[in-house]
Amino acid sequence: MQTKRTVFGNRLLPYAFLFPQLAVTVIFFLWPAGQAVIQSFQREDAFGLSTTWVGLANYADLLHDPTYLNSLKVTAIFAPAVTLLSVGLGLVFAVCLDRLVRGSRIYAALLVWPYAVAPAVAGIMWWFLFNPSIGLLPYLLAAVGYRWDHSLQPTDAMILVVIAASWKQVSYNFLFFMAGLQAIPKSMIEAAAIDGAGPVKRFFTIVFPLLSPTTFFLAVINLVYAMFDTFPVIHATTGGNPAQSTNILVYKVFVDGFIGLNLGSSAAQSVVLMAIVVTLTVIQFKWVERKVNY
Amino acid sequence: MIDRHPWLDALAHAVLIAGVLLVAFPVYVAVIASTHGPNDFMSGLVPLLPGSDTIANYRSMLTDGLSSSGAPPLGGMLWNSLVMALCVAFGKIAISILSAYAIVYFRFPFRAVAFWMIFVTLMLPVEVRIVPTFKVVADLGLLDSYAGLTVPLIASATATFLFRQFFLTVPEELMEAARIDGAGPLKFFRDILLPLSRTNIAALFVILFIYGWNQYLWPMMVTTKSSHYTIVMGIKRMSDVADALPQWNVVMTTVVLALLPPVIVVVGMQRLFVKGLIETEK
Numbered sequence: 001m002q003t004k005r006t007v008f009g010n011r012l013l014p015y016a017f018l019f020p021q022l023a024v025t026v027i028f029f030l031w032p033a034g035q036a037v038i039q040s041f042q043r044e045d046a047f048g049l050s051t052t053w054v055g056l057a058n059y060a061d062l063l064h065d066p067t068y069l070n071s072l073k074v075t076a077i078f079a080p081a082v083t084l085l086s087v088g089l090g091l092v093f094a095v096c097l098d099r100l101v102r103g104s105r106i107y108a109a110l111l112v113w114p115y116a117v118a119p120a121v122a123g124i125m126w127w128f129l130f131n132p133s134i135g136l137l138p139y140l141l142a143a144v145g146y147r148w149d150h151s152l153q154p155t156d157a158m159i160l161v162v163i164a165a166s167w168k169q170v171s172y173n174f175l176f177f178m179a180g181l182q183a184i185p186k187s188m189i190e191a192a193a194i195d196g197a198g199p200v201k202r203f204f205t206i207v208f209p210l211l212s213p214t215t216f217f218l219a220v221i222n223l224v225y226a227m228f229d230t231f232p233v234i235h236a237t238t239g240g241n242p243a244q245s246t247n248i249l250v251y252k253v254f255v256d257g258f259i260g261l262n263l264g265s266s267a268a269q270s271v272v273l274m275a276i277v278v279t280l281t282v283i284q285f286k287w288v289e290r291k292v293n294y
Numbered sequence: 295m296i297d298r299h300p301w302l303d304a305l306a307h308a309v310l311i312a313g314v315l316l317v318a319f320p321v322y323v324a325v326i327a328s329t330h331g332p333n334d335f336m337s338g339l340v341p342l343l344p345g346s347d348t349i350a351n352y353r354s355m356l357t358d359g360l361s362s363s364g365a366p367p368l369g370g371m372l373w374n375s376l377v378m379a380l381c382v383a384f385g386k387i388a389i390s391i392l393s394a395y396a397i398v399y400f401r402f403p404f405r406a407v408a409f410w411m412i413f414v415t416l417m418l419p420v421e422v423r424i425v426p427t428f429k430v431v432a433d434l435g436l437l438d439s440y441a442g443l444t445v446p447l448i449a450s451a452t453a454t455f456l457f458r459q460f461f462l463t464v465p466e467e468l469m470e471a472a473r474i475d476g477a478g479p480l481k482f483f484r485d486i487l488l489p490l491s492r493t494n495i496a497a498l499f500v501i502l503f504i505y506g507w508n509q510y511l512w513p514m515m516v517t518t519k520s521s522h523y524t525i526v527m528g529i530k531r532m533s534d535v536a537d538a539l540p541q542w543n544v545v546m547t548t549v550v551l552a553l554l555p556p557v558i559v560v561v562g563m564q565r566l567f568v569k570g571l572i573e574t575e576k
Binding site for chain 2: 032
């Protein structure tokens with residue numbers, strides 16, 4: 001690991017500097033995470049009076065729990081859908097903006113601010129727009145003959161949370177694609193143009209392949225966002241319903257642990273989620289290293 | 295511009311205008327809703343043009359709150375959100391810049407261990423370890439306090455990495471010169487490194503302020519009394535009532551007040567925001 005050529009010789013000072021960060025990390029991150037791992041091998045009786053070791057039983061139960069399997073399935077639809085929608089729109093806006101000489105700064109300014117809106121607030125706003133009795137969008141959908149009701153229709157509820165979760169993320173992806181597009185050498189595009197490649201062909205044979213590192217990075221980041229940071233969207237709008245159709249994994253951990261008080265199962269779910277985040281983070285860092293050494 | 299395709303330019307403008315409208319639309323509807331009285335939401339369609347109850351809505355929510363749902367005045371919640379966002383942002387920056395300084399400018403046993411311990415925080419979002427973390431905070435007696443709201447969130451791997459990357463690019467000669475002139479580690483940090491880090495600190499501040507302001511699950515867990523509610527989590531309590539008894543105008547008033555401060559920060563400091571966003575992910 002890198003340091004400076006010359007360093008300060010003080011022995012105690014570095015520990016003093018690191019102390020606050022490490023104290024918070026140990027007390028509020030490592031210790032609770034360790035507790036979750038331990039609890040995932042235990043089971044409490046109904047009154048919380050005694051705990052027994054049950055080995056992997058909590059994990060095995062998860063595999064046979066239809067609500068957990070459903071939650072896995074819901075997440076497997078929700079997270080890729082959010083990723084696809086928000087990365088796709090971000091790319092479209094960035095590519096359009098990259099074409100323009102005039103007005104690009106104004107467009108950029110008007111597109112990035114939703115990043116600042118809290119997921120919970122975004123959820124409530126879309127929930128209002130989609131309100132079955134007075135909302136604008138159901139009114140428009142009714143005009144084409146569709147009766148929207150996200151409190152009863154699982155598909156409608158899923159569409160609602162996907163849109164609400166993607167909305168604020170588009171601006172983030174847009175910014176990264178903008179940076180990626182600016183890094184593409186103009187000479188390469190010009191050479192292709194001289195060889196007779198039109199704008200569409202240039203995009204698919206040059207621009208998009210050169211953006212693939214950015215796209216991959218954003219895919220991972222957005223999957224992490226969709227799996228973990230969208231808790232407020234679900235909590236503020238559908239609450240995982242109707243019929244568990246929007247009960248994503250991170251929401252289920254909360255419901256089982258805090259409302260259901262099923263600590264063993266909730267802990268096992270936490271550990272599974274931690275494993276998923278660690279995997280995604282490692283993938284992302286491997287990619288970053290590859291880019292640096294390229 | 296390589297070749298001219300007027301129709302493609304027109305298409306690009308059209309797509310971007312559609313994008314801008316799409317992005318702004320939910321907020322427009324929320325702002326409009328916050329200018330109407332409660333009776334405009336009983337039936338039919340949400341209003342799409344401004345109403346005349348703007349001042350009444352905002353005044354009553356800021357000073358009285360929504361008594362029917364036990365929601366406190368928004369003034370206090372906005373204050374709590376501001377305190378939380380500022381403490382989280384400054385706390386994260388302070389402890390991260392110190393740890394990055396220790397890691398880059400000193401050599402000591404367990405340096406790599408410390409680095410990896412900080413790295414781990416990146417991987418454990420509060421959502422996945424929520425129950426045991428809540429228990430720790432409860433055992434420490436930090437429920438319903440600003441310390442409980444902020445301290446557990448101020449460890450930051452991203453901020454530490456950002457400062458580490460930046461310190462590694464600071465020329466070696468600066469420190470060597472400072473040492474020759476007799477500056478110790480504290481003086482070097484305060485008089486040279488800190489002023490050099492100004493832009494990074496500002497960029498990071500924008501990102502972290504938004505992060506702190508937008509916290510939802512954590513304040514919901516650690517606050518049981520309305521005196522410590524933050525505005526983003528407070529909306530949920532109002533909207534729960536809203537479903538039974540439509541009070542959309544005041545819910546949307548709250549929405550507007552909750553999203554305005556971080557949006558103002560992003561719009562006002564756009565350049566720093568973009569820098570902070572792109573650099574923290576490297």
